[in-house]
Amino acid sequence: MKNEIKRILLDAVRKAFEKGMLPSDKMPEIEIEEPRHLSQGDYATNVAMVSAAVQKMPPRKIAEILVAFIETERLIETVEIAGPGFINFFLSNDVWYPVVDRILEQDKQYGASDIGQNAKVQVEFVSANPTGPLHVGHGRGAAVGDSVGNILSFAGFDVQKEYYINDSGRQIRTLGTSVWLRVLQQTGQDIAFPDTCYQGAYINDLAAQILEQEGYSFVQADEAAAIDRCAMFAAKKILDGIKEDLSSFGVTFDQWFSEQSLYDSGRVQKAIDAFTARDLIYEHEGALWFRTQDYGDEKNRVVVRNNGLTTYFASDIAYHMEKYERGFDRVIDVWGADHHGYIKRMEASVVASGRTRDQFEVILVQLVNLLRGGKPFQMSTRAGEFVTLKDIVDEVGKDAARFMFLSRSYDSGLDFDLELAKQKNADNPVYYVQYVHARITGILLKAKQETLLRDIDFSRGEHLELLTAAEEINLLKLLAAFKETVEKSATTLHPHVIFTYLMSLASAFHGYYNKHKVITEEKDLTRARLSLVLGVKKVIRNGLMLLGVSAPERM
């Protein structure tokens, strides 16, 4: 429609020039936008204002001339000049009716877009160390990553969701030691448990489990091997738990990628060697350094410490090289905001390995500020005091938790009040949107019971021209805007755009519902309205699906 208006305007400029009404036939880059207020039409353009310089005339004068040459076609009801020189277009209702047909026809695909051009994109998120259960903070990253993946996929990208498992290095050894010491304690040995070990009660559970499995002889085994065994055992158990928690949070991954596998296949060493050969890595004071400074980082970074152990950065370099080798055009990492200092060096390694800067993007999710009854509630993984994602899902449900995490831009910190979240009351916006879906289902059920309206599974809209109420036209316009909302969300990588859209659609529907009856005495009007609400129902469902929230038939 916007292109249509642009064409009409170009036409008007040309005709006005030919008739000698305008000194130039040039038209600068113009905007066609949807005004905030209904009184300003369906579309407005600033063509007169931006042409003032070229035409050497006041904007309003230009607007008057153009309007005289605009051919009001069937789709345009009226054209007005307003304010400093805006030209406002009021469209006829006919423009909006076909959207219902499109929704009913495309169903679950309505709103899908092809802007992604099938480009291969990888979204990596959560990637929490398997040293303890996921906590609330991970939940936000999980919700964001999963939804961004869904939205990109819906927008025509070829998306793969991946979880990177840090199953190598010091924290895993610490995990093994922690479990081992608990094992010894459980067999009656009086051993101190150091602060540097993981304190959570789950460590005790794991110790009991491995003791049960291995038997008492386990404690007499070689200690180094036993600690190793504990580490493997615990990491596997914890990872299983993480998978389970994510699954009940509605989050699934296409691939779980092991850090250890990068060492086993020699990829880490290969990456170091390759960069060393290009003098991107050099030795200094017994350690190996990457020249990230050459790529805009504030200082160079260590990849191999002087004790011979590699840093996280080393395997991350190899990991990201591997991602592109798998054929991804874009790689998106979802990180907690406390890792933002890591972006520069990661970018450096990506660019150094021959990729362009825009092939690597980091979604920085600001931290979740945990509150309890309005008061700050400090969590500490080390001390074993934290609220797990599982706790939250068990208490408030997957839908409410996900909706809350996605309600705001991840650029802002999120206050998560445990007391508030655990209340299953009407304050929670998820019910506001889900209620629309349930309400419409109720209407359709009722319509089905009416003998005259047995067949309500319309494959296209019926008698749509009878939809003339302001609320109905408004709903149609919102439904038509869903696709561009998806595209905006995909382009900006911001899922909350979908949230905001769903809230406006829900609000428009509730208002309509309270003012008009869908099922009336007039059969044709009823069928028209049923078509409309069926469309609303499908769009609500599609939007919720992108956020990973269910659309209940009943509430």
Next chain:
RNA sequence: GCGCCUGUAGCUCAGCUGGAUAGAGCAACGGACUUCUAAUCCGUAGGUCGCAGGUUCGAAUCCUGCCAGGCGUACCA
């Protein structure tokens, strides 16, 4: 000190690829259920868009400088 994010109604936040009277939810106040689910709706009230400059016909939106808050600034992960 430097870097990233944020600063909009009493509270929590949308709006930020510049547009015409800055929006929503909660909280406050007043209304609407013999009706397709009141987990809803309608109305009232509430704002120097952190501050100061700049660019522009036009700035919450872009630029600069301040101020405030969060996070980060390891041969930790």
